[in-house]
Amino acid sequence: MTLEVGNIVEGTVVNITNFGAFIDLSGKTGLVHISEVADTYVKDIKEFIKEGDKVQVKVLGIDDNGKISLSIKQGVQIAPKRSSRPAEVEWSAPEKKKPASNNFEDIMSKFMKESEEVMSDYKKKQEVRTKSRRS
Structure with a gap:
């Protein structure tokens, strides 16, 4: 060697x-x-x-x-350990959760409501920052 x-x-x-x-x-x-x-x-x-x-x-x-x-990694590539028995596979499809409503109008109104709340919070924080800078 x-x-x-x-x-x-x-x-x-x-x-x-x-x-x-x-x-x-x-x-x-x-x-x-x-x-x-x-x-x-x-x-x-x-x-x-x-x-x-x-x-x-x-x-x-x-x-x-x-x-x-x-x-070591450039020496010899080590094969992954294999089990002596095949893996068990669950072939049934997982259940998907359905939304409360598939109606486009309901989904859009929920989005708009959440969006307005986020924007309202953002505007309030901006007002507080502006007032503190003026003081």
Whole structure:
């Protein structure tokens, strides 16, 4: 197993922090940043991996100080866990709530009433602001 940029190697998770996981690569340690754990948003890294897990990682980079950057999501795509039995599906259509009235005039009058109340409140607030500025 050679540690070269672009290689996919296997390692063991030795420590998990809130920003990533440290992976032991046969005596050398590399870091998988939390953004490189999965293709989806990772809020809690412990939901994806735990200490002692064997993981395949891709070597993203090795700097002059010997720090190794790794990626789990670029290493091997993990297939989603599947249940041994098929999912149960409810085929009946959900009941839709019917409006109190389907009459266009009733709907329009309700809208106009609510709209007038909103505008009335807005005008009152504007008047209060105008009066306070004049004082």
